[in-house]
Amino acid sequence: MARSQSAVLDRKKLMADPILVGTIVVLITFLTLFILYPLAILLVDSFYGGEGFTTATFQKVMAMPTFRTAIGNTLKVGFLVGVLSTIVGLLFAYVEVYVKVPGSDSVFLIPMPVGWKAVRFTPNIMGGLFKVVSMLPVVSPPFVLSLSMIMLFGKAGIITRFLLGIYDNSVYGFWGIVIVQTLTFFPVCYMMLKGLLKNIDPSLEEAARDMGASRWTVFTTVTLPLLLPGLGNAFLVTFIESIADFANPMIIGGSYDTLATTIYLQITGAYDKAGAAAMAVVLLCITLGMFIVQKYYLEAKTAATLTGKASRGRMLIEDKSVTIPLTLLCSLAAFFVILMYACVPIGALFPTWGYKFTPLTFKWFSQVFTRYHGFQAFRDSFVLSLIASPITALLSMIISYLVVKRRFKAKGFIEAVSMLAMAVPGTVLGVGYIRGFSGGVFHTGFLQGLYGSAAILIIVFVVRSLPTGTRSGISALRQIDKSIEESAYDMGADSFKVFMTVTLPLIKDSFLSGLVTAFVRSITAISAIILLVTPSVYLITVQINEFAEKGAYSIACAFATILILITYGSVRLMNLFIKYFGTSKKIKEG
Amino acid sequence: MSKVKKGVRLDHISKIYQDPKTGKDFYAVKDTSLTIEPGSFVTLLGPSGCGKTTTLRMIAGFESPDEGEIYLGDQAINALTPNKRDTAMVFQSYALLPHYNVFDNVAYGLKLRKVSKEEIQKRVMRILDLVELTGMEGRMTNQLSGGQQQRVALARALVIEPSVLLFDEPLSNLDAKLRVSMRTEIRRIQQEVGITAIYVTHDQSEAMALSDNIIIMNKGVVAQMGSPQEIYYHPNSEFVADFIGEANFLKGTLERMDGDHAILKVEGSPTRVPAKAGMTAGTEYTVVLRPESAVLRDQGGLPCQVTLSCFMGSYQNYHVKVGNTLVKLTDYNPKNKRIYQVGEQCSLVFDPESVHIL
Numbered sequence: 001m002a003r004s005q006s007a008v009l010d011r012k013k014l015m016a017d018p019i020l021v022g023t024i025v026v027l028i029t030f031l032t033l034f035i036l037y038p039l040a041i042l043l044v045d046s047f048y049g050g051e052g053f054t055t056a057t058f059q060k061v062m063a064m065p066t067f068r069t070a071i072g073n074t075l076k077v078g079f080l081v082g083v084l085s086t087i088v089g090l091l092f093a094y095v096e097v098y099v100k101v102p103g104s105d106s107v108f109l110i111p112m113p114v115g116w117k118a119v120r121f122t123p124n125i126m127g128g129l130f131k132v133v134s135m136l137p138v139v140s141p142p143f144v145l146s147l148s149m150i151m152l153f154g155k156a157g158i159i160t161r162f163l164l165g166i167y168d169n170s171v172y173g174f175w176g177i178v179i180v181q182t183l184t185f186f187p188v189c190y191m192m193l194k195g196l197l198k199n200i201d202p203s204l205e206e207a208a209r210d211m212g213a214s215r216w217t218v219f220t221t222v223t224l225p226l227l228l229p230g231l232g233n234a235f236l237v238t239f240i241e242s243i244a245d246f247a248n249p250m251i252i253g254g255s256y257d258t259l260a261t262t263i264y265l266q267i268t269g270a271y272d273k274a275g276a277a278a279m280a281v282v283l284l285c286i287t288l289g290m291f292i293v294q295k296y297y298l299e300a301k302t303a304a305t306l307t308g309k310a311s312r313g314r315m316l317i318e319d320k321s322v323t324i325p326l327t328l329l330c331s332l333a334a335f336f337v338i339l340m341y342a343c344v345p346i347g348a349l350f351p352t353w354g355y356k357f358t359p360l361t362f363k364w365f366s367q368v369f370t371r372y373h374g375f376q377a378f379r380d381s382f383v384l385s386l387i388a389s390p391i392t393a394l395l396s397m398i399i400s401y402l403v404v405k406r407r408f409k410a411k412g413f414i415e416a417v418s419m420l421a422m423a424v425p426g427t428v429l430g431v432g433y434i435r436g437f438s439g440g441v442f443h444t445g446f447l448q449g450l451y452g453s454a455a456i457l458i459i460v461f462v463v464r465s466l467p468t469g470t471r472s473g474i475s476a477l478r479q480i481d482k483s484i485e486e487s488a489y490d491m492g493a494d495s496f497k498v499f500m501t502v503t504l505p506l507i508k509d510s511f512l513s514g515l516v517t518a519f520v521r522s523i524t525a526i527s528a529i530i531l532l533v534t535p536s537v538y539l540i541t542v543q544i545n546e547f548a549e550k551g552a553y554s555i556a557c558a559f560a561t562i563l564i565l566i567t568y569g570s571v572r573l574m575n576l577f578i579k580y581f582g583t584s585k586k587i588k589e590g
Numbered sequence: 591m592s593k594v595k596k597g598v599r600l601d602h603i604s605k606i607y608q609d610p611k612t613g614k615d616f617y618a619v620k621d622t623s624l625t626i627e628p629g630s631f632v633t634l635l636g637p638s639g640c641g642k643t644t645t646l647r648m649i650a651g652f653e654s655p656d657e658g659e660i661y662l663g664d665q666a667i668n669a670l671t672p673n674k675r676d677t678a679m680v681f682q683s684y685a686l687l688p689h690y691n692v693f694d695n696v697a698y699g700l701k702l703r704k705v706s707k708e709e710i711q712k713r714v715m716r717i718l719d720l721v722e723l724t725g726m727e728g729r730m731t732n733q734l735s736g737g738q739q740q741r742v743a744l745a746r747a748l749v750i751e752p753s754v755l756l757f758d759e760p761l762s763n764l765d766a767k768l769r770v771s772m773r774t775e776i777r778r779i780q781q782e783v784g785i786t787a788i789y790v791t792h793d794q795s796e797a798m799a800l801s802d803n804i805i806i807m808n809k810g811v812v813a814q815m816g817s818p819q820e821i822y823y824h825p826n827s828e829f830v831a832d833f834i835g836e837a838n839f840l841k842g843t844l845e846r847m848d849g850d851h852a853i854l855k856v857e858g859s860p861t862r863v864p865a866k867a868g869m870t871a872g873t874e875y876t877v878v879l880r881p882e883s884a885v886l887r888d889q890g891g892l893p894c895q896v897t898l899s900c901f902m903g904s905y906q907n908y909h910v911k912v913g914n915t916l917v918k919l920t921d922y923n924p925k926n927k928r929i930y931q932v933g934e935q936c937s938l939v940f941d942p943e944s945v946h947i948l
């Protein structure tokens with residue numbers, strides 16, 4: 001049996017659609033040039049030492065004790081952060097899905113024109129708290145928690161020095177990084193596990209209860225085993241995030257170096273680009289290996305064990321001996337997180353952090369603009385992110401359309417490379433761009449003009465946000481019956497028309513939220529950017545990092561506060577926009 | 591619709607798929623040749639997985655054949671994409687564009703063909719009138735019932751005046767009553783427009799009610815093609831006989847020929863049936879007996895025993911044992927007839943002309 005004729009015909013049909021073919025070619029070029037090539041050049045650079053294949057660079061790098069320590073440090077931190085984030089995330093998810101939060105109904109009297117009206121009101125404080133806690137890490141730049149940690153618990157920390165009278169507390173190092181990263185990444189686990197817990201059919205647990213199992217037995221013999229692949233998944237996702245994180249170890253790590261910071265220092269401090277390339281290859285191999293396990297093994301397993309949709313609502317646990325401790329634990333954690341974030345704007349208002357707290361002043365905010373190129377920084381960050389986000393959103397929708405709805409040879413390549421970008425730490429990408437473009441493509445001078453320009457920053461923004469956008473686009477498109485697009489195609493529309501008149505309108509929500517996500521991710525990005533930015537461009541995150549490193553926490557806080565306000569404002573604005581202009585919801589109701 | 595009607599011809603078409611579980615290739619459609627006359631209504635009928643939908647999707651252009659060539663009229667269309675083929679499909683899930691209203695859904699194909707605004711208005715309204723949806727043009731599709739949605743889908747396919755109309759199980763999402771009335775509608779509209787129609791279904795009564803010709807498919811090949819009557823009365827295999835209507839199979843060995851009839855020994859009793867060419871004595875043949883073609887009498891036919899007797903209103907349902915063979919019977923209008931009870935010995939009587947030998 002030969003399937004050659006259909007292959008030939010399918011190719012002919014594809015070629016009959018020049019816009020589609022053009023798009024595919026452009027996409028493949030883009031992905032190859034800006035994702036695959038920079039990674040490939042790292043490999044080439046670290047194995048090719050002027051005269052042929054050599055492992056000398058690797059041997060040199062591996063011989064450095066600092067680098068070997070950094071590998072150990074990174075893995076230790078990543079492992080612990082993965083475990084802790086998964087536990088805290090599970091606690092939050094479990095409380096939200098399983099537990100009836102204690103707190104009696106309150107009755108409010110509301111003044112009415114003709115007297116008072118009693119309104120029963122059950123305050124959903126926990127719900128609101130959870131939302132805030134899961135939202136904060138999204139809208140804030142990645143390292144604000146490190147700032148707060150130092151300001152609250154550092155040598156001059158409010159809590160350590162002024163409340164507890166401890167003068168020599170060091171937050172820098174292993175525990176600082178672990179705590180800050182756990183607080184930053186556990187919301188990711190919480191969101192993932194919440195979705196999984198909601199998918200567990202309550203009747204499974206009810207059946208176990210019915211046979212006489214206690215709640216604890218049900219949890220350990222039914223809920224937990226069902227959740228196990230999901231927990232593994234959450235663990236690995238945060239493990240990868242932690243390993244790839246650059247900003248937090250940079251600020252709070254002190255002398256405790258991780259791979260990402262070591263690579264950065266190798267470039268900016270030692271000017272050893274080949275060494276940094278070899279280090280980046282090591283880091284990439286670690287994250288890539290974990291990503292492959294997570295993506296192709298655990299994700300499939302999670303889907304396989306939790307296929308059943310919850311058939312009806314779950315009887316929430318009302319037993320006070322369960323609800324009160326769990327709720328208390330959650331609230332404490334949530335309040336701690338909020339306290340950490342609140343510390344940033346407040347910190348920006350104190351005249352001198354750690355020494356003089358009154359009167360509150362706006363001088364740092366005004367200094368941001370008068371002395372520290374604030375306007376330029378916000379303008380540059382804002383404009384570059386604003387350019388990058390529609391490109392990212394559109395590209396990710398096109399990729400998802402091609403991956404989900406079309407069949408062609410290069411499809412696997414496009415899907416794999418766009419997902420690969422998810423496993424690439426920003427620092428690795430940054431080093432790849434330096435090696436790949438500073439002398440032009442393959443050191444030929446081709447496209448050399450790109451290096452050091454604003455355009456390359458935009459490209460980095462796009463590449464860094466592409467995987468999340470593509471993932472959301474793919475899941476949105478999978479829910480649309482493929483015959484809807486087929487019908488348009490059958491009516492005489494070519495691929496371009498189908499995409500513009502059918503696909504895009506149907507996944508408008510996903511497109512718009514991709515727009516916001518890309519914008520927020522871009523404006524808060526740092527890891528790759530910090531390696532590529534030139535003195536002519538000011539970016540907020542780079543500024544914050546600089547001031548934080550110098551110990552100018554007040555000014556860093558002022559920058560961060562404004563940044564958080566901008567991102568939070570854009571998210572709200574876009575949600576409002578989606579509410580009024582999104583069509584998908586109206587359609588789904590049908 | 592002033593267009594020249596076109597037929598469809600499949601010339602040794604095969605389609606190979608890969609089994610996702612075993613990774614092995616298999617023929618979804620194998621070496622199928624068909625000719626569908628211009629203006630006729632043809633149904634592809636068969637159990638699920640028989641290759642009928644694959645065949646339809648190859649004609650529409652969504653799938654590419656691995657062997658053979660498809661012709662629309664005289665034109666070979668293998669390499670044409672669906673949007674370049676002069677066919678229009680009505681989908682099982684209707685596949686209406688959910689963000690458009692009824693008018694825009696129907697006008698979609700015309701807009702792509704750059705038809706003028708006035709012309710679009712005129713043609714859409716005329717088609718909506720034909721499918722009896724006048725006044726609904728401003729509705730969103732999710733405000734319509736299933737039957738109405740299917741009419742929109744039909745109008746959308748008709749309005750671009752394709753040479754061939756393709757139906758992919760269009761009624762299977764509707765409830766039983768609506769299915770019956772919609773199939774009458776579809777037949778009426780097809781007759782009125784005079785368009786060539788190819789209709790995929792697994793519902794034999796739908797195929798009977800709609801088609802000029804039925805093509806029965808099984809395991810990727812055409813089992814039989816013919817008018818509903820031909821297929822019902824003269825099935826060419828046990829599969830076809832069993833798939834269309836209910837069938838009893840009586841096995842018998844040929845004793846002797848008697849003119850244009852054959853005398854078979856069925857369960858020990860000589861039985862007279864119409865002969866077919868090339869029969870040889872001593873060979874076993876299968877006789878197809880439809881449940882409504884035989885009756886029970888006290889004597890005069892094949893001896894049998896009643897194992898089930900059940901009143902169904904319009905008919906009495908019997909199961910009888912002829913030797914070791916179970917035969918199902920439907921005796922219509924049973925009001926004033928002798929009803930046989932379970933356990934009774936009686937006789938199975940049928941007209942030789944009402945059975946068919948395979």
